[in-house]
Amino acid sequence: xxxxxxxxxxxxxxxxxxxxxxxxxxxxxxxxxxxxxxxxxxxxxxxxxxxxxxxxxxxxxxxxxxxxxxxxxxxxxxxxxxxxxxxxxxxxxxxxxxxxxxxxxxxxxxxxxxxxxxxxxxxxxxxxxxxxxxxxxxxxxxxxxxxxxxxxxxxxxxxxxxxxxxxxxxxxxxxxxxxxxxxxxxxxxxxxxxxxxxxxxxxxxxxxxxxxxxxxxxxxxxxxxxxxxxxxxxxxxxxxxxxxxxxxxxxxxxxxxxxxxxxxxxxxxxxxxxxxxxxxxxxxxxxxxxxxxxxxxxxxxxxxxxxxxxxxxxxxxxxxxxxxxxxxxxxxxxxxxxxxxxxxxxxxxxxxxxxxxxxxxxxxxxxxxxxxxxxxxxxxxxxxxxxxxxxxx
Numbered sequence: 001x002x003x004x005x006x007x008x009x010x011x012x013x014x015x016x017x018x019x020x021x022x023x024x025x026x027x028x029x030x031x032x033x034x035x036x037x038x039x040x041x042x043x044x045x046x047x048x049x050x051x052x053x054x055x056x057x058x059x060x061x062x063x064x065x066x067x068x069x070x071x072x073x074x075x076x077x078x079x080x081x082x083x084x085x086x087x088x089x090x091x092x093x094x095x096x097x098x099x100x101x102x103x104x105x106x107x108x109x110x111x112x113x114x115x116x117x118x119x120x121x122x123x124x125x126x127x128x129x130x131x132x133x134x135x136x137x138x139x140x141x142x143x144x145x146x147x148x149x150x151x152x153x154x155x156x157x158x159x160x161x162x163x164x165x166x167x168x169x170x171x172x173x174x175x176x177x178x179x180x181x182x183x184x185x186x187x188x189x190x191x192x193x194x195x196x197x198x199x200x201x202x203x204x205x206x207x208x209x210x211x212x213x214x215x216x217x218x219x220x221x222x223x224x225x226x227x228x229x230x231x232x233x234x235x236x237x238x239x240x241x242x243x244x245x246x247x248x249x250x251x252x253x254x255x256x257x258x259x260x261x262x263x264x265x266x267x268x269x270x271x272x273x274x275x276x277x278x279x280x281x282x283x284x285x286x287x288x289x290x291x292x293x294x295x296x297x298x299x300x301x302x303x304x305x306x307x308x309x310x311x312x313x314x315x316x317x318x319x320x321x322x323x324x325x326x327x328x329x330x331x332x333x334x335x336x337x338x339x340x341x342x343x344x345x346x347x348x349x350x351x352x353x354x355x356x357x358x359x360x361x362x363x364x365x366x367x368x369x370x371x372x373x374x375x376x377x378x379x380x381x382x383x384x385x386x387x388x389x390x391x392x393x
Contacts, residue, residue, distance in 0.1 A: 038159055071117075074338075076195050076204060080123060081191070088186070099173045146267060149269055156236070211339055217328055220389060221325035222325075228378070229352040281327060282389065288318075295309075295317065359374060
């Protein structure tokens with residue numbers, strides 16, 4: 001007998017499904033970040049420099065942005081459970097290809113495919129939002145997003161530790177095995193959801209421009225997150241090179257253990273979701289946009305404690321604006337939710353891809369201070385735009 005998710009979330013079945021959504025999102029989204037703490041060792045083995053190797057992150061995020069545009073809208077067209085499982089099989093194949101890559105070009109191509117197929121997480125999130133009651137949607141999305149964000153942050157820690165023990169290629173092989181197990185579990189527990197849309201695939205993609213122009217709140221929230229996720233991507237891309245360099249001389253395992261700190265900040269996601277349900281999203285968004293550059297500034301104080309505090313603050317703020325933004329956009333047209341999510345997520349992932357590339361260049365020329373300037377300027381521009389947002393009762 002298949003489980004189903006009732007709009008209320010206080011039953012045992014409902015908690016199990018929400019946990020499954022969170023776990024699936026975390027495992028899927030984590031694939032985007034396994035390579036980040038390994039850039040140094042991957043570059044050495046595949047004979048690529050820092051600027052070229054940093055493009056791995058950019059390509060993965062560009063692949064993710066492309067998948068958001070081309071794959072995620074299918075959540076408004078095809079039965080969701082089947083769509084999710086099929087895309088997960090493709091992710092598994094891409095991970096195995098990365099683990100067997102003989103040169104940098106092959107690894108870069110596999111990274112693009114990993115990013116393209118890992119968008120399954122963004123089919124799961126609106127799926128969960130659709131099944132939740134309106135007055136609890138922020139809380140449910142917050143819980144699911146906490147799983148996604150923990151997966152993103154733990155990915156760096158796990159990849160560093162696994163690579164220290166068995167080599168960087170084993171990281172991608174382990175993830176492929178976990179996705180196989182996850183896929184079978186999803187087939188047993190996920191409810192079916194057949195969207196009511198009668199649009200063709202071409203019409204579905206063609207509607208994206210109309211939807212983006214129709215909702216000012218979507219455009220505004222997308223811009224906020226472009227600046228925040230760009231800051232986040234610049235931080236973690238530059239930090240890998242900084243920590244593995246002569247200033248710190250950290251191994252991949254040490255970098256991974258530091259990434260565990262960021263996972264603690266992900267626990268704030270459900271709290272942000274509850275605050276959004278209570279109508280406090282506007283003020284908290286402004287505070288998060290200011291908190292991110294403060295987190296960067298703390299890293300310049302020197303010492304591990306300042307670095308940890310800055311990391312925690314930055315990650316919590318980025319997650320806060322993400323959850324608060326989703327709480328806003330998921331109040332828009334329900335039957336367009338996958339496409340609305342596509343526009344929101346793809347916008348800031350393109351920003352993240354650009355910021356990752358710029359971060360590599362900034363670090364190569366000006367070191368960590370250059371990354372700090374780049375990472376701080378982005379959310380400050382988002383805060384300037386936030387000042388123009390009208391206050392709502």
